[in-house]
Amino acid sequence: MTSDPALTATPIRDPAAPEALRGSVEAIVRAQFEAYRDRRRDDSEALLAPDFTFTSPYDDAISRDDFFARCWPPGDHFVEFRIERISADPAGAYITYLVTTEAGTQFRNTEYLTVADGQIHSADVYFGASYAGGKFVAKKPE
Numbered sequence: 105m106t107s108d109p110a111l112t113a114t115p116i117r118d119p120a121a122p123e124a125l126r127g128s129v130e131a132i133v134r135a136q137f138e139a140y141r142d143r144r145r146d147d148s149e150a151l152l153a154p155d156f157t158f159t160s161p162y163d164d165a166i167s168r169d170d171f172f173a174r175c176w177p178p179g180d181h182f183v184e185f186r187i188e189r190i191s192a193d194p195a196g197a198y199i200t201y202l203v204t205t206e207a208g209t210q211f212r213n214t215e216y217l218t219v220a221d222g223q224i225h226s227a228d229v230y231f232g233a234s235y236a237g238g239k240f241v242a243k244k245p246e
Contacts, residue, residue: 128192129192129193129194129195129196129197129219130190130192130197132151132219132222132223132224133190133192133196133197133199133217133219133224134187134190134199135147135151136148136151136152136217136224137185137187137199137201138187139151140176140179140185141179141182141185143179143180145172145176148176149172151223151224152168152171152223152224153168153220153221153223153224153225154168155168155225156168156171156223156224156225156226156227157225157226157227158170158171158175158226158227158229159226159227159228159229160228160229160231161229161231163175163229165226171227181205181206181207182203182204182205182206183204183205183206184202184203184204185201185202185203185204186201186202186203187199187200187201188200188201188202188212195218195219195220196216196217196218196219197216197217197219198214198215198216199214199215199217200212200213200214200232201213207236208236208237209234209235209236209241210234210235210236211231211232211233211234211235212232212233213229213230213231213232214229214230214232215227215228215229215230216228216230
């Protein structure tokens with residue numbers, strides 16, 4: 105995976121340290137996405153609270169264990185994972201990212217993550233458009 109130096113932070117091994125991370129919702133969210141991008145599962149596990157839930161158009165508040173079983177493996181096939189923006193408030197943050205897969209397809213998603221006590225407690229995912237070869241790929245209506 106490619107890493108944009110401007111988006112790469114020192115890996116976080118313990119969500120309780122440093123104290124600056126505990127106080128920064130944006131830093132916690134960024135650290136989680138960087139851990140996912142860089143395939144550092146131990147760091148990701150440390151940042152997700154035991155009661156973490158994940159909701160998307162395909163997943164209805166699945167558990168932390170189900171998140172790792174269903175959502176972690178696809179990241180092995182991403183060749184680029186670029187954070188485009190983060191907008192934080194005291195309770196959480198919106199993050200928008202662009203992914204390029206090994207197959208050359210791209211998609212952009214936005215998520216809202218809730219953060220408390222230095223850990224992420226929930227993620228709600230909103231899917232964006234998909235592209236192949238730089239061209240929009242329409243999704244088929246259900």
